[in-house]
Amino acid sequence: MIRAKLVLDRLLILICAVATWQVCSFVFGPQWFSTPWITGGRFIASLLDGEILHHAQFTLAAAAAGFLVGGLPGMLLPFALRRSPALTAMLDPYLIGGYGVPKLAVAPLFILWFGIGLGSKIALVASIVFFLMYFNAAAGVKAVSIQLLDMARIAGASEADMARHIIWPCASPYILAGIRISAPYAIGAAVVGELISSNQGLGYLIQAAAMDFNVTAVFAALIGLTVLVVGINWILDRTERWLLRWRRTEATRVRRFRAAA
Amino acid sequence: MSHSGRCILEVRNVVKVFPPRPGRTDALLAIQDLSFTVGEGEFLTLVGPSGAGKSTLLNIIAQIDTPSAGEIWFQGRPIATAFGNALRPGWDCQIGYVTQDDNLLPWRNLLDNVLFPLRVQRRLSAESVERAKMLLKATGLEGFERYYPHELSGGMRKRASLIRTLVYDPPVILMDEPFGAVDAQTRSQLQADLLRLWNLGRKTIVFVTHDIAEAVALADRTLVLTRAPAGLAGEHLIEIPRPRDLGNIYTLRGFAELYERIRRQIQ
Numbered sequence: 146m147i148r149a150k151l152v153l154d155r156l157l158i159l160i161c162a163v164a165t166w167q168v169c170s171f172v173f174g175p176q177w178f179s180t181p182w183i184t185g186g187r188f189i190a191s192l193l194d195g196e197i198l199h200h201a202q203f204t205l206a207a208a209a210a211g212f213l214v215g216g217l218p219g220m221l222l223p224f225a226l227r228r229s230p231a232l233t234a235m236l237d238p239y240l241i242g243g244y245g246v247p248k249l250a251v252a253p254l255f256i257l258w259f260g261i262g263l264g265s266k267i268a269l270v271a272s273i274v275f276f277l278m279y280f281n282a283a284a285g286v287k288a289v290s291i292q293l294l295d296m297a298r299i300a301g302a303s304e305a306d307m308a309r310h311i312i313w314p315c316a317s318p319y320i321l322a323g324i325r326i327s328a329p330y331a332i333g334a335a336v337v338g339e340l341i342s343s344n345q346g347l348g349y350l351i352q353a354a355a356m357d358f359n360v361t362a363v364f365a366a367l368i369g370l371t372v373l374v375v376g377i378n379w380i381l382d383r384t385e386r387w388l389l390r391w392r393r394t395e396a397t398r399v400r401r402f403r404a405a406a
Numbered sequence: 407m408s409h410s411g412r413c414i415l416e417v418r419n420v421v422k423v424f425p426p427r428p429g430r431t432d433a434l435l436a437i438q439d440l441s442f443t444v445g446e447g448e449f450l451t452l453v454g455p456s457g458a459g460k461s462t463l464l465n466i467i468a469q470i471d472t473p474s475a476g477e478i479w480f481q482g483r484p485i486a487t488a489f490g491n492a493l494r495p496g497w498d499c500q501i502g503y504v505t506q507d508d509n510l511l512p513w514r515n516l517l518d519n520v521l522f523p524l525r526v527q528r529r530l531s532a533e534s535v536e537r538a539k540m541l542l543k544a545t546g547l548e549g550f551e552r553y554y555p556h557e558l559s560g561g562m563r564k565r566a567s568l569i570r571t572l573v574y575d576p577p578v579i580l581m582d583e584p585f586g587a588v589d590a591q592t593r594s595q596l597q598a599d600l601l602r603l604w605n606l607g608r609k610t611i612v613f614v615t616h617d618i619a620e621a622v623a624l625a626d627r628t629l630v631l632t633r634a635p636a637g638l639a640g641e642h643l644i645e646i647p648r649p650r651d652l653g654n655i656y657t658l659r660g661f662a663e664l665y666e667r668i669r670r671q672i673q
């Protein structure tokens with residue numbers, strides 16, 4: 146019952162948004178806003194002829210590869226640094242400084258170094274995701290309870306045991322939060338990289354269409370981008386719920402109430 | 407000296423001072439020149455008011471804290487001194503520690519929590535799992551093996567934390583008010599469980615509490631600690647015969663006098 150109402154409510158918002166879009170295209174002219182109907186048709190057509198899938202694949206590949214190259218080391222670094230506070234203190238100002246640099250300003254440099262292909266996009270994504278993952282994972286590693294560590298030591302756990310059985314699970318909600326924060330950034334960075342210079346990807350598609358004053362194609366590409374981000378988010382949401390099933394949160398309680406209703 | 411067998415653990419002139427910190431200019435003396443011995447297989451209880459340095463003492467014995475002066479001897483060897491060699495928490499799984507908080511791992515179910523020490527000690531076997539299940543059954547936790555800690559009641563979590571230590575069989579078990587935060591009903595049930603389990607293996611137990619009745623009901627011998635800095639205020643052999651009916655402990659002969667004597671010493 147409640148589930149059906151939720152879907153209905155969400156549909157209502159979608160209808161409102163589409164209606165607003167339609168009104169805008171009436172008032173300002175379809176040359177600026179296209180129309181929902183034409184855009185929808187264009188989106189489906191480019192889905193069927195594989196054009197949008199090809200470009201989405203490129204963007205996704207750049208985001209995923211950048212995530213591996215930047216996010217994975219960023220996630221693991223706090224585990225490596227845990228046992229040496231001196232090294233952590235030494236690196237700290239540089240990590241904070243690196244986090245603060247606006248990466249988009251560095252993008253032209255990446256293009257000079259790695260060309261206009263996949264390489265420069267991966268570098269841009271990696272440079273952003275690395276810091277997001279590092280600071281989230283570091284917060285998780287710091288949040289480990291000393292009592293649990295003491296308990297484990299007394300029970301005979303080695304450092305490796307503690308990393309695996311205590312620090313990793315304890316930091317995992319933070320790491321998952323880091324991944325969820327990073328995912329849209331990774332896609333966004335890949336798209337911006339493509340906007341600046343590329344011959345593939347959703348960013349390129351948007352840029353090329355805008356150059357042609359083809360508003361319909363811009364909107365179709367934006368829809369593709371939205372679907373991509375929402376899809377990734379849905380997958381991450383499911384994964385998180387499964388990995389953190391040991392946790393009692395307000396969200397699980399709400400779900401239970403809902404199931405009971 | 408203890409009445410039951412040879413000495414396994416000895417606390418020798420232990421002093422613990424916490425250095426001054428913001429908001430407090432003088433050092434805090436938590437334990438002052440405390441000495442006592444524990445016999446093998448003995449159930450020793452330490453009773454004293456809250457904040458008497460009892461937990462600090464157990465932390466020192468368990469080697470997660472160091473004494474400021476004095477020594478801890480275990481099986482005829484000094485294991486902790488003020489000029490600390492590196493700490494070895496639990497002394498190679500020889501000293502178990504059941505803390506006030508249950509400290510179960512929230513991301514492991516009940517059975518995995520109980521098996522945790524065996525797993526990290528690489529002693530997981532069909533027999534040890536069987537033993538853990540037997541202990542779970544003996545304390546009414548059968549059927550809850552796959553539950554996560556947040557799905558269990560406070561009393562069940564206490565039992566689990568107790569079994570987690572019993573399951574790897576350390577010769578000495580320290581207990582720091584393990585039944586502090588549960589209701590009176592559950593508490594006497596847990597105490598009965600503990601005595602039954604203790605009877606199976608007759609481990610050496612050092613049990614800290616601020617509850618005089620609990621201290622007397624469980625112990626072979628009770629030491630009374632003063633307010634901080636903790637020192638010895640009295641020692642009592644508890645000669646109430648076992649097995650004891652914990653439900654009616656107040657009516658047992660000798661209990662009331664003991665209770666009253668200890669209460670006066672604490673004040």
